Amino acid sequence: MAVAELSPSYVNSRLSATQLPSLSAPVTNRRRLALQRRPRTALISCSVVPEQVKAPVAVPAEDSRGKPECFGVFCLTYDLKAEEETKTWKKLINVAVSGAAGMISNHLLFKIASGEVFGPDQPIALKLLGSQRSFEALEGVAMELEDSLYPLLREVNISIDPYEVFQGAEWALLIGAKPRGPGMERADLLDLNGQIFAEQGKALNAVASRNVKVIVVGNPCNTNALICLKNAPNIPAKNFHALTRLDENRAKCQLALKAGVFYDKVSNVTIWGNHSTTQVPDFLNAKIYGIPAKEVINDIKWLEEEFTEKVQKRGGELIKKWGRSSAASTAVSIADAIKSLVTPTPEGDWFSSGVYTDGNPYGIAEGIVFSMPCRSKGDGDYELVKDVIFDDFLRQRIAKSEAELLAEKRCVAHLTGEGIAVCDLPEDTMLPGEM
Ligand SMILES: NC(=O)C1=CN([C@@H]2O[C@H](COP(=O)(O)OP(=O)(O)OC[C@H]3O[C@@H](n4cnc5c(N)ncnc54)[C@H](OP(=O)(O)O)[C@@H]3O)[C@@H](O)[C@H]2O)C=CC1
């Protein structure tokens, strides 16, 4: 393949991106910002169509003003032949990811760029949000994306400014959050991370697509999602999700193991409530080979006690073995959560997502983000499933998770515009990864 000759301005910008001081060299915040926001004098445009490579063409600097910084090879314009433009490609979508230099993102970004999440005909622009602290790591991530030569990945931008990163975002995957440190109270964690999600909600409200779909992963994800949506009043509350798909996948795996079947035979598994140790993996409505899981497994003690606790505490078990929290399986579950919204849900089945409770048909308190069973037509939207059954065990467990989320909500009232915060959190409130 012929190599396009790069103009000096491209080479310069590439060099300044890779010649950041090493970790051992002191880098002032000002210098870092200056490096990140270095003025671009020109964007380069060149063809990447095999056998049709043209010399790069400089685009006037004015064209790039107000746009977030592009990265390396992604500053080159993908110039497809006319027939290829109309043949298969969909319109480019903007996918924003926060915590982009973290462990989960390190798995997720490559899945998205490969086409396995949004489909093989869906070009992607990735907008990566980091911080001053992680900026060099973010450049490392972008360099790995460059080196992966993904044909669907048309743009990569890195920034520490959510207003830049969320500009025109059609998907916002909010992964970045501060972990609970030793001795940190849950109320402090709620406040600290809540401030991040309040700011990001405001930024989404200001600059994202009016129909942006937001998936909050950073913990405590239900209440972070609530804070985010309350700070984004111009975006439908329905568009915000808290990730509980990992919990659903964990529950399916445990049911499959117990029943001695492969997990594709397990369906209709709901996670109700909070992504915490009060979450309720629903075995009453779950099916194995289309038959109620309760009948197939026929061990109510195991279902009520072992199964429920195993799913609730799976994250902590994994940390004990692995020494760090689930990253690869979380990335898989984020991909699953997106795929569930962009492809029609199989007939008779559903998926779990933490969504806003207003108008829910189950009698769950309104005004919180609660995991419930959803179905989608594949248009990015969803509806809640109506034909689910309840018994006393399920109702009681759901009520406990509901009470926990209502307490979390009171604790972040200062961040949702609902008055003065009062933190009366239940003693045993824990993330799945805490033991
Ligand atoms: N919902 C779910 O099912 C699951 C949720 N999680 C949660 O996902 C989150 C990310 O996990 P993981 O990728 O493993 O964690 P990492 O620590 O690897 O990455 C987290 C990223 O968050 C960013 N971050 C850290 N502190 C702050 C801060 N004060 N403000 C803004 N961003 C911050 C960091 O980015 P930077 O330096 O750029 O700020 C970091 O890159 C955690 O909150 C974790 O609890 C994990 C597993 C499952």
Ligand SMILES: O=C([O-])CC(=O)C(=O)O
């Ligand atoms: O507790 C954590 O940070 C990790 C987590 O959410 C999980 O494993 O489900």
